[in-house]
Amino acid sequence: MVLFIMNGIAANNNVKTLNINKKLKGSNLRDAIGKTVITLILFAFSLVMVLPFIWMISTSMKYEVDVFTYPIQWIPAKFRIIENYREVWFGDAPFTLYYFNSIKVTVITTVLSLLISSMAAFAFSKLKFPGRDKIFLLIIATMIIPDQVTLIPRFLYFKWLHLFDTHICLIISMLFSQSNIFFITQFMKSLPAELSDSAKIDGAGTFRTFWNIILPLTKPAIATMAIIKFIWSWNDYQNVLIFITNAKLFTIQIGVRMFTDKYGSFYSLIMAASVSAIIPLFIVFALGQKYIIEGLTAGSVKG
Amino acid sequence: MDSILRKINSLRNSESFAGYMFILPCLFFLLFMAILPVFLTAIISFTNWGSVATDISKLSFVGFKNYIDLFKDATFYTALKNNILLLFYTIPVQLVVSFILAVLINKYCYFKNFFKAIYFLPYISSTVAVATIWMVVMQPSYGPLTEMLKAMGIENTPKWLSDLHWALPSLSGMVVWQNLGYDIVIILAALQTVPAEMYESADIDGANWFVKIRKITLPMITPTIFFLIIYEIMETFRIFDQISVLTDGGPGDATQVLVYYLYKQAFRNSHINYGATITVVLFIIVFAITLVQWIFRKKWVHE
Numbered sequence A: 001m002v003l004f005i006m007n008g009i010a011a012n013n014n015v016k017t018l019n020i021n022k023k024l025k026g027s028n029l030r031d032a033i034g035k036t037v038i039t040l041i042l043f044a045f046s047l048v049m050v051l052p053f054i055w056m057i058s059t060s061m062k063y064e065v066d067v068f069t070y071p072i073q074w075i076p077a078k079f080r081i082i083e084n085y086r087e088v089w090f091g092d093a094p095f096t097l098y099y100f101n102s103i104k105v106t107v108i109t110t111v112l113s114l115l116i117s118s119m120a121a122f123a124f125s126k127l128k129f130p131g132r133d134k135i136f137l138l139i140i141a142t143m144i145i146p147d148q149v150t151l152i153p154r155f156l157y158f159k160w161l162h163l164f165d166t167h168i169c170l171i172i173s174m175l176f177s178q179s180n181i182f183f184i185t186q187f188m189k190s191l192p193a194e195l196s197d198s199a200k201i202d203g204a205g206t207f208r209t210f211w212n213i214i215l216p217l218t219k220p221a222i223a224t225m226a227i228i229k230f231i232w233s234w235n236d237y238q239n240v241l242i243f244i245t246n247a248k249l250f251t252i253q254i255g256v257r258m259f260t261d262k263y264g265s266f267y268s269l270i271m272a273a274s275v276s277a278i279i280p281l282f283i284v285f286a287l288g289q290k291y292i293i294e295g296l297t298a299g300s301v302k303g
Numbered sequence B: 001m002d003s004i005l006r007k008i009n010s011l012r013n014s015e016s017f018a019g020y021m022f023i024l025p026c027l028f029f030l031l032f033m034a035i036l037p038v039f040l041t042a043i044i045s046f047t048n049w050g051s052v053a054t055d056i057s058k059l060s061f062v063g064f065k066n067y068i069d070l071f072k073d074a075t076f077y078t079a080l081k082n083n084i085l086l087l088f089y090t091i092p093v094q095l096v097v098s099f100i101l102a103v104l105i106n107k108y109c110y111f112k113n114f115f116k117a118i119y120f121l122p123y124i125s126s127t128v129a130v131a132t133i134w135m136v137v138m139q140p141s142y143g144p145l146t147e148m149l150k151a152m153g154i155e156n157t158p159k160w161l162s163d164l165h166w167a168l169p170s171l172s173g174m175v176v177w178q179n180l181g182y183d184i185v186i187i188l189a190a191l192q193t194v195p196a197e198m199y200e201s202a203d204i205d206g207a208n209w210f211v212k213i214r215k216i217t218l219p220m221i222t223p224t225i226f227f228l229i230i231y232e233i234m235e236t237f238r239i240f241d242q243i244s245v246l247t248d249g250g251p252g253d254a255t256q257v258l259v260y261y262l263y264k265q266a267f268r269n270s271h272i273n274y275g276a277t278i279t280v281v282l283f284i285i286v287f288a289i290t291l292v293q294w295i296f297r298k299k300w301v302h303e
Helices: A002-059 A081-090 A095-126 A132-144 A147-160 A167-175 A178-189 A193-201 A206-217 A219-235 A238-243 A252-263 A267-297 B002-044 B065-071 B074-107 B112-124 B127-137 B144-151 B167-191 B196-204 B209-237 B241-246 B258-268 B272-300
Strands: none
Touching (some): A002 B167, A081 A095, A095 A132, A095 A167, A095 A219, A095 A252, A132 A178, A132 B002, A147 A238, A147 B002, A167 A238, A167 B002, A178 A219, A193 A206, A238 A252, A238 B241, A252 A267, A252 B127, A267 B127, A267 B167, B002 B272, B074 B167, B074 B209, B167 B209, B196 B209
16 A cells, blocks of 8 residues: 555656656757857857957068058968067067066066965964954055055155166065955965964974965965966056166066057057067966956955 | 963963064065055145155145145146046946846856956956057057948048047047956856845746846845945056056047046156145045945945
8 A cells, every 4th residue: 555655656756757857858948049149149249358369469460561451351361470570579679678577577576475475364364463453454454555656655765775777666566465465364264273283282383384384285375366466467567667767677568668669650560569468468367267267256456 | 380371471472473573574565565655645745845856855845735736737627537437438338248248158158167268368468468459459540440430331430549539438448348357257256156046936936037137136246246336446546557558648638547647747747746646635535435335335235
């Protein structure tokens, strides 16, 4: 008897699942068509985002006379790649030099900034000292001060300290990053307290606890912030414009600007310069896309 | 007992000491790069300090003279007006478009990550290079944008950035294009926090997509939209790179904005005191926006 009832229930259930399956199949097909249509629309719209870049790349490989031919030659009829790029990299406004300067400033800034930020984050998350939380709040509160507000005082410091017109002013200007400190502190707080406590009992010095135990575990957060810092330092233009006047110290962003001023209406060369400035970012973005989007969504803002 | 207490005490003290050591570099930057500059700028705005070369002993306080000059300065009002116009030209379009795109990308399409990346690309690209591309694309007489419009039968194409009336809207178009991806990614992250059950129960009630978006999605992500509005307002008041590369504030003062005007006054015209005065006004605006944000976040955003 019991068995019979159970069978009945099972059969009943089977019918139900069947019905649901049927329904799902119908809506699945409709969903799939809808999804395909919307994917195509999104794809068309995303062309608006990429076409300027594609135009830049294609123009950088053209003869100057072909730049403004219409309809647009997306693939150049005649290529002039090597000559254009040689002009950019070894010409009057040498990008080899600008590149070297940019890499130097960006790498030093990123490494030092991350070191300072993670040291502070370690103290804010794992050590106890009077005034800790107040200082942390103060740091976060100063996030609202725009870079431009500190521009004139920084200019004066650098003049007084005879640092004006050196790469040091660029690095110093970009070292302090509240969002890095915030992000890494939050991450370190999520690490179990036992880790640092047991290290303490072992008699490991505070610095060793930081360097050998906490820092390796914080790698994901540090990598995320490092990529983002790299991008913003690479893109920095305002500081170089104001604090650097010696052409030998120019970075890539100012280089593009100088190049544009110098070559005026040689649009193919100007585009080759832009490609050169943007390519490292595309590479970094392609490699660390997940980290970049994640880090920027987690409240780390530009700067 | 006594010795144990002392030991604990000394351990605590050493931890405090270590804590301060770890945040020392950070504190240094907090003081000299964030807090002190605000006060220095404010002080300078009350002096007659023109060029840096002026001997400090010759400086004197001039009271509110710089502020009185500023409030009589037509260019200052133009810059302020342009900043505010930029808010209205960019933020509504950007939010609406990115909201629609984010909703579509979130649920109704394939290749989600691909679209996320594509739309995000302009945001991480260097503003200088991007501005340079747009400068060529918007070349007034035979640039690709003009040619495309002509091909569509539009005869009186504007002169874009060199047109008195079109310069600011053209600039806004570029800004929206570059920042759209950031808004999309932030809204996407917020959409993922909306519980699926809410949509399911709305489905059972027979709600259509419009009702679902209006009654569930929008209220749930209000805090995010609010954050984006504030963030974009701040970004708009900080706009500088594009203007420096593209228009130099011109034609006339058509694209003059506060930060560019302060840069011109302080560093090109050697009116550091006047630049500082504009900086103070800028800071007050940014500070006021932050205050409004604090008050409103408590009032009408349920978190």
